[in-house]
Amino acid sequence: MRLDPATQLPRKMFLVCIVACLFLAARASVGLTQESPGSATLELTLDMGTSSLSLGEPAYATVRLVNVGAKPVEVSKLLDPQTGAIQIAVSSSIRPRFVFLPLFYTDAVHTRTALAPGESVAAVFPVFYGALGWTFDRPGAYRVTAEYRPQGGAQAEWIRSRAASVTVVDEHGVGASLLTGSSASEEASKFLLWQRGDQLQAGQALLTGLVTQHPESPLADYALLAFGRNLSRSFRNYAVGKIREADCEPAMSYFQRVRTEWLPLFLQIQQRLDEARCLIRLSRPAEARVSMARAERLRAGRPEFTLLFQQAIRLEPALGQSVDRNTSSP
Amino acid sequence: MFTPSFRVLLSIVVPVFACLLVSCVSLEFDRMTGTTFPPAQTVNGQAVTLGTVFNDAGISLDVEEDDTAIQPLNIAQDECISDAELSTLENGHRHLSLFPASACPFAFCNTYHLYGAVVDHYGEVLDVCVPEFILGKMWQGHTRSAFAVFYRANTIRTDGAAYFRTTAHEIGHAFNLHHSDGDGTSIMTQSDDLTGDPVYRFSEQSRDHLANHPGQCKFPGAVAAAPFTWVINDHAAWAHPQEELTITDCQ
Numbered sequence A: 001m002r003l004d005p006a007t008q009l010p011r012k013m014f015l016v017c018i019v020a021c022l023f024l025a026a027r028a029s030v031g032l033t034q035e036s037p038g039s040a041t042l043e044l045t046l047d048m049g050t051s052s053l054s055l056g057e058p059a060y061a062t063v064r065l066v067n068v069g070a071k072p073v074e075v076s077k078l079l080d081p082q083t084g085a086i087q088i089a090v091s092s093s094i095r096p097r098f099v100f101l102p103l104f105y106t107d108a109v110h111t112r113t114a115l116a117p118g119e120s121v122a123a124v125f126p127v128f129y130g131a132l133g134w135t136f137d138r139p140g141a142y143r144v145t146a147e148y149r150p151q152g153g154a155q156a157e158w159i160r161s162r163a164a165s166v167t168v169v170d171e172h173g174v175g176a177s178l179l180t181g182s183s184a185s186e187e188a189s190k191f192l193l194w195q196r197g198d199q200l201q202a203g204q205a206l207l208t209g210l211v212t213q214h215p216e217s218p219l220a221d222y223a224l225l226a227f228g229r230n231l232s233r234s235f236r237n238y239a240v241g242k243i244r245e246a247d248c249e250p251a252m253s254y255f256q257r258v259r260t261e262w263l264p265l266f267l268q269i270q271q272r273l274d275e276a277r278c279l280i281r282l283s284r285p286a287e288a289r290v291s292m293a294r295a296e297r298l299r300a301g302r303p304e305f306t307l308l309f310q311q312a313i314r315l316e317p318a319l320g321q322s323v324d325r326n327t328s329s330p
Numbered sequence B: 001m002f003t004p005s006f007r008v009l010l011s012i013v014v015p016v017f018a019c020l021l022v023s024c025v026s027l028e029f030d031r032m033t034g035t036t037f038p039p040a041q042t043v044n045g046q047a048v049t050l051g052t053v054f055n056d057a058g059i060s061l062d063v064e065e066d067d068t069a070i071q072p073l074n075i076a077q078d079e080c081i082s083d084a085e086l087s088t089l090e091n092g093h094r095h096l097s098l099f100p101a102s103a104c105p106f107a108f109c110n111t112y113h114l115y116g117a118v119v120d121h122y123g124e125v126l127d128v129c130v131p132e133f134i135l136g137k138m139w140q141g142h143t144r145s146a147f148a149v150f151y152r153a154n155t156i157r158t159d160g161a162a163y164f165r166t167t168a169h170e171i172g173h174a175f176n177l178h179h180s181d182g183d184g185t186s187i188m189t190q191s192d193d194l195t196g197d198p199v200y201r202f203s204e205q206s207r208d209h210l211a212n213h214p215g216q217c218k219f220p221g222a223v224a225a226a227p228f229t230w231v232i233n234d235h236a237a238w239a240h241p242q243e244e245l246t247i248t249d250c251q
Helices: A005-035 A175-179 A183-194 A201-213 A218-232 A248-257 A265-281 A285-299 A303-315 A318-328 B004-021 B050-056 B083-093 B154-158 B160-174 B204-212
Strands: A042-047 A052-054 A060-067 A073-076 A086-092 A095-099 A104-108 A112-115 A120-126 A140-148 A164-169 A235-237 A242-244 B024-031 B041-043 B046-048 B060-065 B111-119 B122-125 B134-139 B146-150
Touching (some): A060 A073, A104 B122, A175 A201, A183 A218, A201 A218, A265 A285, A265 A303, A265 A318, B050 B060, B083 B111, B083 B134, B111 B160, B122 B146
Parallel strands (some): B024 B111
Antiparallel strands (some): A073 A112, A086 A095, A235 A242
16 A cells, blocks of 8 residues: 555654654653662752861761652651761771761651652751761861661662762861860860750860960851850750850850851851841841841752751741741842 | 568679679669659550560660659740750769679679650750650760650650650660661561551560670670661661771671
8 A cells, every 4th residue: 555645744753753752761761860879769969068178177968858750759857867867978098988977866756758759858967076976087088978768778779879079188287176085175076066065164165265276267167156056045954953044145246256158058047047036135126137038048948948947936936027027028 | 581681681682693694784764853754564464664675685674763853944935955955964963874883894794874864845856946756865876875755745745655665765776776676566666667566575686686796786885885886787777887897796
């Protein structure tokens, strides 16, 4: 049978379309495999925020778990080494691979959330100090990897991020005082980690000395921020059986000395939120609104910082009105 | 039958000799005012306590209910207790040493120490207060020698069975047991992962760890203790934290 050319044309176009679709599907499949090692449905990314650290400088990891599949997936809603949902592995040429262990371990309930296709969960947490001491404890080049373990998944099913590279340099020995292993250096490390802790007097004294002697060091900014954040909140000290109330005047003095732009974004937001809380307490609501607006701009809609804003409003409900006002403004 | 002085002598000598034969763990257990200790459970007409749960797995756990009137130190708008504040709780109220004490010079017959507290607050995570989310914490990551249960959480306050199970679970972590040691219903199974009615019993994998691994791999506060997750046998799914120290002791 000989077909009329006019009837053959749609058939040719149909075949071309089929081939094109198959080609595109194959390309998409290849791309997915490359971008999601260990999983066809979840992709884990790790961002250390910087590729260079001074010895003794606090470091924070941002992890993001994205559903790159076509179906909803149940995942842990809080990605944190404390809950065991995330594991951070570190290796370097000078220190074999080890796993970051937090100081505290947390057991939670209702830990899962359904992640729709394209959605993600993200979190920021400190990785510089834990149960094994300082993570980056000597100068050198480190590779950091995040691993997410799906519920009940075997080791082969863990989802790993690409490695992030971090180079640690000894800044004229400034940070070495935090890594001596003395009780004062351990206390100072915990104070930087928690940014709280009235009981850590020896550690606070060590950090005060560091700020005085090396005000230009980036470590001084982390210490000043920790002092400010500690004072901006009340503190339950069970060792003496008393609450130390928030003391916002000196807290603001510390905040004003911090070179905020040198800090990781996570800490910049924390500082602005604490400033806003303190300014409300100091009856300076207009300035509090400015601080909240700065925090909002730094956040830029990123979901990993949502909990920080909720915490600030929980501690100072008046900030909620400020958020509403900022949100409604053009 | 015995004279009072002989009874006193017996009460001292028997525990000492018992600990000379096997290692014991003393749990110093405190609570805040307004809370209770986890209630004993009844299974098949028999009372199940923290002591019996661990005894069933071959661990001699002596629970000493100590301070029952710690003031919660409530702060308006701040219902969560931070890790730094938990640390002061341990510093201020723990009497037992962090490390083992025994007249026996060998690792197999030490008395190890663990501190626990029931706090009338919620727990923090990621530097943030998330009410009703945290049930318990275990800390001193290296020595695994302290834990807290968060009584403000509705699950703990209103469900005695869950409260009891959470407490045994946190103590299990202090013994270097992990969620991967659960089998769907046993103590180390997380609440979200239960596949049946929870039982007050450790899984076979947990029991193997508690029975057969060396002291520094399991006892809280052991001298040169393996940090949490150091055990790399089947029961610990997470990788070895310091792989250069591929110790076979804990396998």
